[in-house]
Amino acid sequence: MVTARTVIAVAVLIAATAANAADPDAVVRGKAVFDAAGCKGCHTDVAGKGPALAGGRRLATPFGVFFSPNITADPDHGIGRWSDADFARALREGVAPDGGHYFPVFPYTAYAGMTDGDVRDLKAYLFSLPPVARPNRPHEVGPPFGWRFLVAGWKWLYFDGPPVAADPARDAQWNRGAYLVHVLGHCGECHTPRNPVGALRPALALAGTRQGPDGGAIPNITPDRATGIGTWADAELRALFSIGMLPDGDFVGGGMGEVVDNTTSRWSAADRDAVIAYLRSVPPIHNRIARENKKPADDEW
Numbered sequence: 019m020v021t022a023r024t025v026i027a028v029a030v031l032i033a034a035t036a037a038n039a040a041d042p043d044a045v046v047r048g049k050a051v052f053d054a055a056g057c058k059g060c061h062t063d064v065a066g067k068g069p070a071l072a073g074g075r076r077l078a079t080p081f082g083v084f085f086s087p088n089i090t091a092d093p094d095h096g097i098g099r100w101s102d103a104d105f106a107r108a109l110r111e112g113v114a115p116d117g118g119h120y121f122p123v124f125p126y127t128a129y130a131g132m133t134d135g136d137v138r139d140l141k142a143y144l145f146s147l148p149p150v151a152r153p154n155r156p157h158e159v160g161p162p163f164g165w166r167f168l169v170a171g172w173k174w175l176y177f178d179g180p181p182v183a184a185d186p187a188r189d190a191q192w193n194r195g196a197y198l199v200h201v202l203g204h205c206g207e208c209h210t211p212r213n214p215v216g217a218l219r220p221a222l223a224l225a226g227t228r229q230g231p232d233g234g235a236i237p238n239i240t241p242d243r244a245t246g247i248g249t250w251a252d253a254e255l256r257a258l259f260s261i262g263m264l265p266d267g268d269f270v271g272g273g274m275g276e277v278v279d280n281t282t283s284r285w286s287a288a289d290r291d292a293v294i295a296y297l298r299s300v301p302p303i304h305n306r307i308a309r310e311n312k313k314p315a316d317d318e319w
């Protein structure tokens with residue numbers, strides 16, 4: 019017998035499904051957030067020709083080797099069973115649905131500043147893609163850095179919320195640039211030096227480091243004229259962000275090559291100009307980073 023209760027339950031279910039079934043605008047907006055946040059590079063095992071977002075990408079860091087997890091909507095191997103709240107907590111707080119803490123190689127310290135709307139749209143986009151049933155691979159990280167419970171202490175010491183706050187004294191373009199650089203783009207994850215336990219050193223934001231996440235040198239992108247990008251023309255920065263070309267005609271490789279492919283080349287012209295305006299406004303820091311195989315100069319950290 020069909021009771022009123024059943025009818026209501028079915029109606030609620032249909033309404034809920036319709037609300038969850040991808041809102042096409044949310045999916046389009048979510049794709050832009052996904053690109054600007056560079057999720058694809060880390061979560062796809064390109065070297066092993068793995069399917070998009072199914073994880074297994076090897077991330078060799080000074081602390082050990084991490085393997086990214088599957089973030090497709092597969093219910094068993096991916097995040098298909100996650101609620102919106104689970105997803106928001108993982109991205110902005112670095113906490114798993116079971117309460118465990120994620121290692122900060124997943125840049126939630128940057129994503130902590132993501133707006134509610136961007137988080138929702140991003141999930142709508144991920145859930146619109148094909149699920150892939152590929153199991154996760156365990157990390158190969160020795161003690162103490164491989165001890166997940168210690169991450170709680172690390173977070174207590176070094177993680178205190180969003181990396182930037184909106185600044186009402188600055189214009190919308192500057193605020194957008196700050197959000198793209200520090201939150202979505204997590205540029206500092208590579209371009210800012212770290213302390214010995216892997217926390218970014220805010221006083222040296224974007225000043226480059228000889229030991230980036232994969233052990234290689236990362237240039238200074240503050241507007242210091244001698245050691246940063248202070249003498250680059252806007253057109254040179256645009257060429258780098260659009261096609262990966264450096265002022266000397268060479269093309270960026272490695273980590274930045276991926277950032278250009280997955281992120282900066284997909285920015286709208288307005289977003290690219292917002293990033294350029296923002297980078298020109300940060301304090302210039304004198305920090306010379308020698309290129310590979312070069313002897314460190316006197317003024318290098």
Ligand code: HEC
Nearest residue numbers: 055056057060084085086087089108119120121123124125
């Ligand atoms: C620099 C590499 C990197 C980037 C960029 C990155 N992630 Fe991850 N992500 C990881 C790693 C590594 C883990 C596993 C962390 C752990 O095991 O503690 C992870 C974990 C996750 C998890 C938890 C999955 C699970 O099964 O518990 C989700 C969800 C996730 N990432 C989504 C994203 C999204 C969405 C983006 C883009 C906004 C993103 N990630 C960008 C490296 C990255």
Ligand code: HEC
Nearest residue numbers: 199203204205208235236237239269270271272273274277
């Ligand atoms: C995965 C690490 C990584 C991330 C994330 C990253 N970069 Fe880079 N970046 C590099 C590396 C490595 C180079 C040097 C590439 C080369 O010379 O081949 C570089 C070079 C650059 C340069 C050229 C500087 C110079 O002196 O040659 C600029 C500008 C730059 N990055 C801006 C950014 C911005 C803006 C972001 C955030 C949207 C970003 N990068 C995110 C690794 C990264």
